[in-house]
Amino acid sequence: MSLHPQARAYVKLFPTDLGVPVSSLTPEVIARMRGTDGLAEWRGRKAPLPGVADGVVDSVLDGVVGGVTAGVPVRVYRPQEGGGPFPVIVYFHGGGWVFGSVERNDALARDLAARNRAVVISVDYRLAPEHPFPAAADDARAVVEDVFARPGEYGADPARIAVCGDSAGGNLAAVAAWRARDAGLRLAHQMLIYPVLDVAMDTPSYRECAEGFGLGADEMAWFAEQYGGDPADPALAPVRLASKAGLPPATVITAEYDPLRDEAETYAAQLARAGVPVELRRFDGAVHGFYGLPGFFDQAEEARRYTTGRFAEAFA
Numbered sequence: 001m002s003l004h005p006q007a008r009a010y011v012k013l014f015p016t017d018l019g020v021p022v023s024s025l026t027p028e029v030i031a032r033m034r035g036t037d038g039l040a041e042w043r044g045r046k047a048p049l050p051g052v053a054d055g056v057v058d059s060v061l062d063g064v065v066g067g068v069t070a071g072v073p074v075r076v077y078r079p080q081e082g083g084g085p086f087p088v089i090v091y092f093h094g095g096g097w098v099f100g101s102v103e104r105n106d107a108l109a110r111d112l113a114a115r116n117r118a119v120v121i122s123v124d125y126r127l128a129p130e131h132p133f134p135a136a137a138d139d140a141r142a143v144v145e146d147v148f149a150r151p152g153e154y155g156a157d158p159a160r161i162a163v164c165g166d167s168a169g170g171n172l173a174a175v176a177a178w179r180a181r182d183a184g185l186r187l188a189h190q191m192l193i194y195p196v197l198d199v200a201m202d203t204p205s206y207r208e209c210a211e212g213f214g215l216g217a218d219e220m221a222w223f224a225e226q227y228g229g230d231p232a233d234p235a236l237a238p239v240r241l242a243s244k245a246g247l248p249p250a251t252v253i254t255a256e257y258d259p260l261r262d263e264a265e266t267y268a269a270q271l272a273r274a275g276v277p278v279e280l281r282r283f284d285g286a287v288h289g290f291y292g293l294p295g296f297f298d299q300a301e302e303a304r305r306y307t308t309g310r311f312a313e314a315f316a
Helices: 005-013 027-034 106-116 135-149 168-182 204-208 217-227 261-273 298-315
Strands: 060-065 072-077 086-092 119-123 156-166 189-193 250-257 278-287
Touching: 005 278, 060 135, 072 106, 072 135, 086 106, 086 135, 086 168, 086 298, 106 119, 106 298, 119 135, 135 156, 135 168, 156 168, 156 298, 168 189, 189 298, 204 261, 250 261, 250 298, 261 278, 278 298
Parallel strands: 086 119, 086 156, 156 189, 189 250, 250 278
Antiparallel strands: 060 072, 072 119
């Protein structure tokens, strides 16, 4: 279909994802951009957690976990209703491995916790270029392993642990999922929201959506350059993973006008061929990033209701 009217209005305001030419992104500019959030007004309200009065902050705990790398910061959103143990969603934010934080994505993490009556562990993984590949992926693995090793510390039901991520966070979620499989840890689900799953950047959607739809091909190339790594390494490009058999059930969400569309849909097809239960949902007319901006996109609410239903099935 044609570009959704709200998406058309969005790209008129934000024709590129970064808002500046990639050639201007010096370390000083990157640091300054990390300290601002031009989309804050559209990220949605900070939902109260179930069983917790709005404004009570002791249901949200900042902490540090160990594991593969020492001292990975996390923010834990713990519902008090019912006392647990609760299902757990380990959430990885987007931002091209360069931007984003648990603070910037606080509203989304709260929404995940409230809708799903789950403990949400939002991971403040290390960012590139200061911490190149595989730092973020190793931090993701550390947190997932820690939840399995110490479920009681999180109020977690070890049979109901899922990973979730959007954009670069979707990449980390997919990598964490196959690493968990290889470590003998059984995740209940992997929720991949317009994820980065390859860095070849040679698909039709990269050509069709190279510019003018928010996230552009040149920006993705810049993000990938900052993160680094071998494009053939499945810890960077999960589509390159030799075997998808035995991976956890998956949901893959794509946006029609997104350079990442085709690689995500290819991955969903690969999972299905490997016998992994997977559901693919493309949001027609949408652009990259819509899920995180419910104040701008009506499709964000539609997508969040959909992911809530998928988590309910996974946690049943």
